[in-house]
Amino acid sequence: FIPKMQCRQLLRCISRSPATSSSSCFGVARRQVHQPGGFDTSFGFEEVEPGQKQDRVNQVFNPVSNSYDVMNDLMSAGLHRCWKRRFVASANPRPGWRVVDVAGGTGDIALGLLEWSRKLPGRAPPPVRVAPGDGSVDSFREAAERQTAAAEAEAPASCTVSVVDPSPSMMQVGSAKASAKGSTFASSIQWLEGRAESLPLDEASSDLYTIAFGMRNCTDLPGVLREAHRVLKPYGRFACLEFCSVENPLLSILYDEYSFRVIPPMGLLVAGDWDSYEYLVESIRRFPHQTLFANMMREAGFSAVNYEVLWPGVCCIHSGYKLPSV
Amino acid sequence: LSRRLFAQSGRLLSLAASQRRPMTSSNASSQEPGDTLAIDDDFDPDLLPLGDIRRYPNHRPLDCGQRAFLAVGSGVACLAAPWRDDMISAFGETTGEWALRRLRDDMLANEEGRRILAERPRIRTVEGGGSIDLEALRRLPEGSLGRAYADFLDRYGYSPDHRRTVCFVDDPELAYVMQRYREIHDLNHVLLGQGTDFLGEVVVKWFEAFQTGLPMCVTGAFLGSLRLRPKQTRRYLQEGGYLAYALRTGSDADLTINYYFERNWHQPLAEVRQQLRIEEPPNLK
Numbered sequence: 258f259i260p261k262m263q264c265r266q267l268l269r270c271i272s273r274s275p276a277t278s279s280s281s282c283f284g285v286a287r288r289q290v291h292q293p294g295g296f297d298t299s300f301g302f303e304e305v306e307p308g309q310k311q312d313r314v315n316q317v318f319n320p321v322s323n324s325y326d327v328m329n330d331l332m333s334a335g336l337h338r339c340w341k342r343r344f345v346a347s348a349n350p351r352p353g354w355r356v357v358d359v360a361g362g363t364g365d366i367a368l369g370l371l372e373w374s375r376k377l378p379g380r381a382p383p384p385v386r387v388a389p390g391d392g393s394v395d396s397f398r399e400a401a402e403r404q405t406a407a408a409e410a411e412a413p414a415s416c417t418v419s420v421v422d423p424s425p426s427m428m429q430v431g432s433a434k435a436s437a438k439g440s441t442f443a444s445s446i447q448w449l450e451g452r453a454e455s456l457p458l459d460e461a462s463s464d465l466y467t468i469a470f471g472m473r474n475c476t477d478l479p480g481v482l483r484e485a486h487r488v489l490k491p492y493g494r495f496a497c498l499e500f501c502s503v504e505n506p507l508l509s510i511l512y513d514e515y516s517f518r519v520i521p522p523m524g525l526l527v528a529g530d531w532d533s534y535e536y537l538v539e540s541i542r543r544f545p546h547q548t549l550f551a552n553m554m555r556e557a558g559f560s561a562v563n564y565e566v567l568w569p570g571v572c573c574i575h576s577g578y579k580l581p582s583v
Numbered sequence: 584l585s586r587r588l589f590a591q592s593g594r595l596l597s598l599a600a601s602q603r604r605p606m607t608s609s610n611a612s613s614q615e616p617g618d619t620l621a622i623d624d625d626f627d628p629d630l631l632p633l634g635d636i637r638r639y640p641n642h643r644p645l646d647c648g649q650r651a652f653l654a655v656g657s658g659v660a661c662l663a664a665p666w667r668d669d670m671i672s673a674f675g676e677t678t679g680e681w682a683l684r685r686l687r688d689d690m691l692a693n694e695e696g697r698r699i700l701a702e703r704p705r706i707r708t709v710e711g712g713g714s715i716d717l718e719a720l721r722r723l724p725e726g727s728l729g730r731a732y733a734d735f736l737d738r739y740g741y742s743p744d745h746r747r748t749v750c751f752v753d754d755p756e757l758a759y760v761m762q763r764y765r766e767i768h769d770l771n772h773v774l775l776g777q778g779t780d781f782l783g784e785v786v787v788k789w790f791e792a793f794q795t796g797l798p799m800c801v802t803g804a805f806l807g808s809l810r811l812r813p814k815q816t817r818r819y820l821q822e823g824g825y826l827a828y829a830l831r832t833g834s835d836a837d838l839t840i841n842y843y844f845e846r847n848w849h850q851p852l853a854e855v856r857q858q859l860r861i862e863e864p865p866n867l868k
Contacts, residue, residue: 271660271667522652522653522656525673526657526660529669
């Protein structure tokens with residue numbers, strides 16, 4: 258039932274030696290000393306200075322980048338693919354759009370967006386203009402074919418995606434995947450190193466802003482939302498896929514036990530890193546409730562803010578539009 | 584979940600208990616026969632630790648399900664990838680509880696072993712927090728234990744600091760026994776005169792399996808010997824070969840974990856072997 262390729266990838270991950278930086282996880286004391294004076298952001302359940310959080314996040318993601326995809330498959334039993342496919346469908350990128358995908362290191366969403374937009378028809382070809390005089394059916398048909406071909410040659414085949422991620426090793430994995438898929442994909446993706454709070458993009462340059470499972474790693478949520486608002490064109494769409502607070506009490510108990518008891522040992526076995534995966538499950542718990550996050554989006558200036566909870570209730574898609582300022 | 588519930592109920596019980604009248608000298612005389620509990624005024628139920636209690640630095644408490652999962656998973660990973668030392672460590676720690684208890688009792692029965700358990704010396708370099716000065720060991724006379732150990736480390740590029748710290752054993756004393764066993768491993772190589780090629784590792788694993796009884800050593804010795812190459816297998820199985828040597832020495836020798844290596848670097852290696860009743864290794868190369 259489980260595809261052979263995933264089994265092979267899993268065995269490859271287990272056989273890989275643990276990265277040298279993660280070997281320190283066995284010897285490093287977990288609790289950090291509280292630094293007086295600065296306001297502390299949450300790093301999982303430790304409190305750290307805001308400036309340190311990005312370095313700590315990089316320390317978490319650089320060693321796990323090779324086994325990230327395999328661990329995602331294991332942790333969610335393949336469900337993350339369904340969630341991401343639903344996310345791409347609801348984002349619905351049209352050909353010709355410029356999309357910015359933040360924290361999209363390994364390129365799952367970027368490739369999904371490209372595939373989705375390639376399957377959609379482009380701009381409707383302009384109506385055929387026939388030269389006057391020759392009113393025969395054949396000449397009309399030839400003229401129509403010629404003009405449609407010309408229009409299709411002009412129309413873009415897909416959208417273009419700029420992936421912004423603070424971790425270069427994650428983007429290396431992503432660009433390897435994109436090149437494996439083909440040069441059309443690889444040429445439509447631009448890999449930029451940067452943080453969500455200060456995107457290396459111009460104001461009003463994107464039709465669509467997506468961030469999947471990256472918002473909980475961001476230090477300053479209002480700052481990220483303001484930056485997203487800046488980078489979007491008028492009537493541009495913001496879409497965020499993230500783990501949410503579970504409403505169902507039974508599911509909540511099972512989910513907690515699974516997250517805290519099963520996922521860190523699985524991370525140790527596959528990726529050789531217990532601490533990174535413990536950080537991941539703790540950061541999910543510290544993320545604001547879905548209604549609170551929707552309010553934060555409204556405060557940042559987004560309109561028609563809505564969220565949709567995906568089955569089985571552990572993650573949801575927040576979406577909003579940027580209206581032109583009057 | 585169960586640990587949290589238990590801690591909560593403990594809090595409630597202690598709160599209920601603190602409602603009782605504290606025992607002071609004035610009412611001691613009026614004490615009823617059944618009222619023998621001494622109430623601690625300074626007890627603060629809010630200081631009860633909730634959640635996992637870590638009993639030593641780097642301790643990671645596991646519950647039953649996690650321990651079973653890690654034991655099975657790390658066993659599979661050890662077979663699939665024997666170069667992953669973190670999996671070998673995890674397998675040893677999650678499956679070694681019973682053997683470590685037996686080993687700790689053997690150490691307590693021995694005078695030097697008891698001293699080791701009391702003082703808890705660590706075989707690490709001075710920079711790593713221990714007491715080993717590698718330069719001093721290299722300057723020791725040829726044929727001494729310390730010199731042989733330094734030569735072994737230099738030949739393979741090892742350092743005593745490379746060993747991982749124990750984290751999955753719950754009892755701190757048993758965790759120290761496991762840590763000591765791990766740090767003794769290189770010294771076992773030196774005492775048995777084996778290198779770190781596959782055959783040498785299998786011989787040392789057999790020796791340690793007899794000495795410690797750890798499941799990790801037993802399975803490592805069995806399954807490792809299945810992966811030997813043909814020439815190594817011949818040397819292993821022949822009359823007077825390595826397998827016979829390992830089995831003989833393993834059952835006859837004294838426990839190396841009871842030997843206080845840190846005080847005996849200057850001793851000649853031959854004398855140390857004689858003292859521990861370890862035979863000279865066969866020279867079959």
